[in-house]
Amino acid sequence: MLHALKSKLALSGIVIAAVLAGCVVAAPPPRHHPAYLHALSDLRTARWLIEHRPGNWAQTADEVEAVRQIDAAIGDLKQAAYNDGKNLNDHPPVDERPDHAGRIHEALEYLRKARADISSEEDNGNAQGWRNRAIGHIDGAIGAARRVFHD
Numbered sequence: 001m002l003h004a005l006k007s008k009l010a011l012s013g014i015v016i017a018a019v020l021a022g023c024v025v026a027a028p029p030p031r032h033h034p035a036y037l038h039a040l041s042d043l044r045t046a047r048w049l050i051e052h053r054p055g056n057w058a059q060t061a062d063e064v065e066a067v068r069q070i071d072a073a074i075g076d077l078k079q080a081a082y083n084d085g086k087n088l089n090d091h092p093p094v095d096e097r098p099d100h101a102g103r104i105h106e107a108l109e110y111l112r113k114a115r116a117d118i119s120s121e122e123d124n125g126n127a128q129g130w131r132n133r134a135i136g137h138i139d140g141a142i143g144a145a146r147r148v149f150h151d
Helices: 003-023 036-051 062-085 101-119 125-147
Strands: none
Touching: 003 125, 036 062, 036 125, 062 101, 062 125, 101 125
């Protein structure tokens, strides 16, 4: 928050100086942050796909672990998004469903999309740690979901 205030004050000083000097100054480029909110939607969808089973299929230990990792990633991303000034009540639409057969295959696609969404560089130090932890949890969920096919 203090960093943002300092940036705004510095920018205001540059604009005032430019106006006084009769110059035109271009605005600084926007900061690029990982797409936390989109990743949260993808993670929620992956969780639902793993958690809801038709009929009376028994949930495997790997599926339980994947859901646990997804829940941890969601918690970390909420913190990262909050620290990055994102509106946590904004729920962007989920990506279109991929054409893969099977709920675990679909869940894996959403997990990969979520990881890609948040993998860009983060310049907010307060959010960076949470983002990095979330990446680790997403990787754990991907590994657990993959093991479902090998057990």
